[in-house]
Amino acid sequence: MKKILQNCYLAIIFLFLYAPIAVLMIFSFNDNKSRVRWYGFTLDWYVELFQDSQILNSLYVTLVVALAAAVISTLLGTVAAMGIHCMKRRSKTVYLTLNNIPMSTSDTIMGVTFMLLFAALSLPKGYLTLILAHTTFCIPGVVLSVRPMLRQLDKSTYEAALDLGATPSQALRQVILPEIMPGIVTGAIMAFTISIDDFVVSYFTAGSNTQPLSVVIYSMTRRRISPKINAVSTLMFLIILVLLIVINMRSSRDAKKKS
Amino acid sequence: MKKWFAYPYGVWMIVFIVAPILLVVGYAFTDKSGAFTLANFGSVAAYAGIFGRSFLLAAVSTAVCLLMGYPLAYIMSRSGPRLQSIYMTLIMLPMWMNFLLRTYAWMSILENKGFINTFLQKIGFIDLLNRTLVPAMGWEALEYIPLINNSFAVVLGMVYNFLPFMVLPIYTVLIKLDPKIIEAAQDLGAPQSIVFRRVIFPLSLPGVISGITMVFVPAVSTFVISKMLGGGKEMMIGDLIELQFMGNAYNPQIGSAIALVMMLLIFACMAIMNRFDDGRGEEGGLML
Amino acid sequence: MNKTSRACALLLAAALPLSLTACGGSSSENGEVYVYNWGEYIDTDLISQFEKETGIKVIYNTFETNEGLYTKLQTESYDVIIPSDYMIGRMIDEDMLQPLDYSKIPNMELIDEAYTHLEFDPEQAYSVPYTWGVVGVIYNADKVDAADIGSWDLLWNEKYAGETAMFDNSRDALGVALKYLGYSLNTTDEGELRETAQFIMDKKELFQGFFMDQVLEKLPNEELVAAPYYNGDAVTMMEENESLSFYVPKEGTNLFVDAMCIPANAKNVDNAHAFINFMTSAEAALANAEYIGYSSPNNGALALMDEETRNDPISYPSTENTETFLNLPVATNELYTDLWTEILKN
Numbered sequence: 001m002k003k004i005l006q007n008c009y010l011a012i013i014f015l016f017l018y019a020p021i022a023v024l025m026i027f028s029f030n031d032n033k034s035r036v037r038w039y040g041f042t043l044d045w046y047v048e049l050f051q052d053s054q055i056l057n058s059l060y061v062t063l064v065v066a067l068a069a070a071v072i073s074t075l076l077g078t079v080a081a082m083g084i085h086c087m088k089r090r091s092k093t094v095y096l097t098l099n100n101i102p103m104s105t106s107d108t109i110m111g112v113t114f115m116l117l118f119a120a121l122s123l124p125k126g127y128l129t130l131i132l133a134h135t136t137f138c139i140p141g142v143v144l145s146v147r148p149m150l151r152q153l154d155k156s157t158y159e160a161a162l163d164l165g166a167t168p169s170q171a172l173r174q175v176i177l178p179e180i181m182p183g184i185v186t187g188a189i190m191a192f193t194i195s196i197d198d199f200v201v202s203y204f205t206a207g208s209n210t211q212p213l214s215v216v217i218y219s220m221t222r223r224r225i226s227p228k229i230n231a232v233s234t235l236m237f238l239i240i241l242v243l244l245i246v247i248n249m250r251s252s253r254d255a256k257k258k259s
Numbered sequence: 260m261k262k263w264f265a266y267p268y269g270v271w272m273i274v275f276i277v278a279p280i281l282l283v284v285g286y287a288f289t290d291k292s293g294a295f296t297l298a299n300f301g302s303v304a305a306y307a308g309i310f311g312r313s314f315l316l317a318a319v320s321t322a323v324c325l326l327m328g329y330p331l332a333y334i335m336s337r338s339g340p341r342l343q344s345i346y347m348t349l350i351m352l353p354m355w356m357n358f359l360l361r362t363y364a365w366m367s368i369l370e371n372k373g374f375i376n377t378f379l380q381k382i383g384f385i386d387l388l389n390r391t392l393v394p395a396m397g398w399e400a401l402e403y404i405p406l407i408n409n410s411f412a413v414v415l416g417m418v419y420n421f422l423p424f425m426v427l428p429i430y431t432v433l434i435k436l437d438p439k440i441i442e443a444a445q446d447l448g449a450p451q452s453i454v455f456r457r458v459i460f461p462l463s464l465p466g467v468i469s470g471i472t473m474v475f476v477p478a479v480s481t482f483v484i485s486k487m488l489g490g491g492k493e494m495m496i497g498d499l500i501e502l503q504f505m506g507n508a509y510n511p512q513i514g515s516a517i518a519l520v521m522m523l524l525i526f527a528c529m530a531i532m533n534r535f536d537d538g539r540g541e542e543g544g545l546m547l
Numbered sequence: 548m549n550k551t552s553r554a555c556a557l558l559l560a561a562a563l564p565l566s567l568t569a570c571g572g573s574s575s576e577n578g579e580v581y582v583y584n585w586g587e588y589i590d591t592d593l594i595s596q597f598e599k600e601t602g603i604k605v606i607y608n609t610f611e612t613n614e615g616l617y618t619k620l621q622t623e624s625y626d627v628i629i630p631s632d633y634m635i636g637r638m639i640d641e642d643m644l645q646p647l648d649y650s651k652i653p654n655m656e657l658i659d660e661a662y663t664h665l666e667f668d669p670e671q672a673y674s675v676p677y678t679w680g681v682v683g684v685i686y687n688a689d690k691v692d693a694a695d696i697g698s699w700d701l702l703w704n705e706k707y708a709g710e711t712a713m714f715d716n717s718r719d720a721l722g723v724a725l726k727y728l729g730y731s732l733n734t735t736d737e738g739e740l741r742e743t744a745q746f747i748m749d750k751k752e753l754f755q756g757f758f759m760d761q762v763l764e765k766l767p768n769e770e771l772v773a774a775p776y777y778n779g780d781a782v783t784m785m786e787e788n789e790s791l792s793f794y795v796p797k798e799g800t801n802l803f804v805d806a807m808c809i810p811a812n813a814k815n816v817d818n819a820h821a822f823i824n825f826m827t828s829a830e831a832a833l834a835n836a837e838y839i840g841y842s843s844p845n846n847g848a849l850a851l852m853d854e855e856t857r858n859d860p861i862s863y864p865s866t867e868n869t870e871t872f873l874n875l876p877v878a879t880n881e882l883y884t885d886l887w888t889e890i891l892k893n
Contacts, residue, residue: 080264080267083263101522108500108501108504113280119622172260209581216586217586221760237352248344506883507875507880
């Protein structure tokens with residue numbers, strides 16, 4: 001009984017999460033720009049997609065920036081979360097308050113101030129400025145997902161490792177890191193997600209040959225968003241899904257071998 | 260693990276967070292000629308309604324995310340390790356599709372003649388309502404269920420976009436809970452509801468706090484969702500700030516003042532929440 | 548806690564941004580041209596055709612609003628931009644554009660004189676018209692009585708309450724009401740503007756919502772029976788739903804012209820001229836007009852078009868009784884922002 005209830009709940013949640021995704025994927029095959037009415041099956045948008053260098057180029061920019069921002073913010077954010085954890089109450093509060101600022105300002109303000117900041121630093125707009133800006137608004141998520149892990153950590157394990165003769169860096173790597181790993185992974189995933197989704201800050205910090213996909217899509221909203229975008233999203237979705245299945249099959253095969 | 264670990268981020272924050280914020284503060288307290296003024300904050304007062312609405316909708320969305328997300332995180336944390344990673348990717352995957360596309364897809368679903376209403380019409384649900392509930396309540400006959408161009412749609416849009424940010428922090432905390440503590444409580448004969456209320460939920464509070472922060476804080480300043488799904492008849496703070504910077508007049512002074520007030524209000528909300536957290540979780544997590 | 552490790556951490560923090568500076572720009576031997584246009588506002592085949600013909604690499608970027616373009620231009624350099632009328636006026640006033648060398652744009656002679664020397668660029672020194680159009684009412688002829696059409700007032704006709712929409716930006720929305728009330732689109736009179744805003748506020752409950760691009764989906768799918776939008780989009784929507792139609796209200800309307808300009812800080816001025824000239828050729832303008840669906844100011848393109856399109860009163864409406872947006876003084880623009888927040892406050 002409980003199991004059924006649980007599965008119903010999961011089904012509803014995943015229906016909620018995937019209903020719009022199904023819609024946008026189905027309409028990538030629509031023989032019209034409509035997002036509501038079905039006009040017949042076509043692959044034209046996929047063909048056109050591969051001829052559209054602006055979209056392909058922007059997809060590349062998006063992925064480079066999101067990966068770089070995720071890596072840098074995960075490193076910096078994890079280490080920072082450890083440092084913050086060891087702080088006294090007052091400096092902890094200062095850090096955590098500052099950490100919340102990027103999330104609590106409106107994107108528009110963040111974008112405009114970044115634009116002015118980069119102009120003041122005379123940094124040419126491009127990958128660098130995009131990555132700096134994205135890293136800044138990705139770190140808070142990493143800190144917020146690593147911090148609960150540290151708070152759960154049993155302090156005595158770390159001390160025990162030191163007592164047993166481990167150097168602090170060994171203790172860190174072999175005791176603490178494995179314990180907080182789920183938080184780090186979550187933080188990295190969230191950073192990647194936030195970076196991919198942003199279009200306002202990107203708009204202001206992108207250079208003239210580094211327009212991320214989200215900005216290209218937003219610029220289409222005076223007219224109609226081209227179904228080429230649905231097509232590129234569908235492809236991304238399928239690629240990730242296939243990768244996941246492959247990884248999963250592999251790991252289950254490995255697990256079988258081991259046993 | 261030492262506190263200087265945080266210093267690189269400290270420097271980063273000074274350059275990329277403190278410096279821009281000082282710029283915002285500078286704008287907020289000056290007029291067009293650059294002279295000191297408090298007038299900008301005076302004009303913010305006129306927008307109290309917009310503030311109230313934005314905070315309310317953000318709070319409702321956060322609550323819905325928590326109610327929907329906690330059980331999901333809990334179920335995930337009780338599954339086998341392989342299932343866990345599958346769940347995790349299944350939850351994040353939709354978020355890697357573009358935000359605008361997702362929101363437009365919701366429009367297609369929620370429209371008065373959209374997918375949901377068409378479906379309800381086809382299965383005769385709307386007729387059923389018209390024959391039962393509608394006369395009983397004395398309403399006019401329904402042609403469709405109004406799902407779009409209202410606050411419901413805005414909350415739905417926000418919940419959809421922020422749900423993963425609630426689920427993941429809670430989930431990571433739950434998988435790290437010591438199963439022995441739960442077993443101990445069960446061995447002592449506590450019924451499951453009490454074990455949850457007294458043991459599991461309090462221990463997962465750090466994750467809940469992170470989740471609430473990750474949802475509520477950005478939800479207050481969100482824009483576009485209200486325009487797309489809410490019908491655009493009522494502004495939210497994010498729209499208001501956007502209008503000051505990107506509307507007819509470039510007005511960073513008032514825009515900055517609005518953003519500062521919004522930020523202070525958000526911090527006030529966070530402080531209240533953290534106080535509640537400190538009483539229970541802060542050191543408790545380490546002690547147990 | 549020792550001092551060296553603290554110093555190391557600080558150093559690391561300082562070095563991080565620097566180590567990232569390695570990414571630079573690329574260059575192409577045949578030169579480049581940086582084009583900044585609206586999204587979905589070009590037949591992309593034309594870009595590759597231009598690249599093939601001239602050997603100039605096009606770096607193509609898109610923006611969403613005139614204001615977004617304006618802000619971006621403060622710190623970035625582009626070679627060709629395509630703003631709308633009033634923004635061109637503003638950029639001219641602020642010395643952000645450079646005069647064009649028409650000897651390098653021989654195709655300029657193809658541009659119809661009806662769309663040149665307009666008030667925003669009276670000397671026609673800075674811009675080459677790209678598209679034009681008028682705002683009107685798109686309505687569903689099956690649902691709207693023929694007796695109710697002809698005026699802007701269809702949008703707030705109580706018979707269709709909840710089934711009409713209004714523009715979701717201040718200039719366009721107030722523009723509709725200004726015209727209805729018999730004022731100029733470019734009025735700076737505070738009393739007139741306040742009266743107009745009050746008018747919209749009074750009618751607000753009758754609208755289903757304030758929409759922009761959403762109407763492109765909501766009209767063909769019959770979520771709405773009438774909404775204001777551009778004639779070029781009406782043509783596209785009518786292909787999807789044959790019940791739709793379009794009229795220019797009798798009170799007059801807004802004529803918009805989007806035109807190609809070269810910013811003052813452009814780096815590849817010659818290539819920019821080449822690009823503008825290419826886009827103004829009869830064939831390119833025709834391809835573009837067909838792709839975008841907006842009216843073409845190019846007589847060469849018109850000559851190549853079939854008669855039906857050229858004479859279609861929706862594709863090529865009369866420009867009589869129209870007015871173009873002009874750049875407004877700062878105080879008026881601020882008033883617009885205030886009035887708009889007033890309208891959408893609750």
